[in-house]
Amino acid sequence: MFRPRGAGLLALALATLAGGPAMAEPRATTVENCAACHGVDGIARDTEVPHLAGQNERYLFNQMMAFRSGKRVHKEMRYMARNMSVEEIAALAAYYAALPPR
Ligand code: HEC
DSSP states (O other): OOOOOOHHHHHHHHHHHHTTTTGOOTTTTOHHHHHHHHHHOOOSTTTTSOOOOTTOOOHHHHHHHHHEEEEEEESHHHHHTTTTTTHHHHHHHHHHHHHHOO
């Protein structure tokens, strides 16, 4: 199986945030929910989707918060961000920001 570097870090971050055993919490939004569009490595395969790898962490965080509130309008991203907690958004922003850019 393809194992991206950094995925372990995310799992660790999520485990820390979830406080241990609750890690298997089924509702948690993880990088797997984003990979179809943004790539597990943060490099989008579709030219209509932005790369996230190496982007500023604060910027990624702010954009996801804006999608969540509807301030930044985009149907798919609104749908994705709608149920995400601030902790999940922070963990995903940190994950993608830490990946090497294209
Ligand atoms: C169905 C495809 C799809 C999925 C799934 C998806 N995205 Fe997106 N994402 C997009 C598209 C398309 C855009 C560009 C939005 C626009 O044009 O404003 C975007 C934009 C973004 C941006 C803003 C990037 C920038 O440069 O401004 C962030 C951050 C982001 N997505 C994070 C995520 C995360 C985290 C997930 C998983 C929870 C996710 N996305 C899941 C399609 C998707």
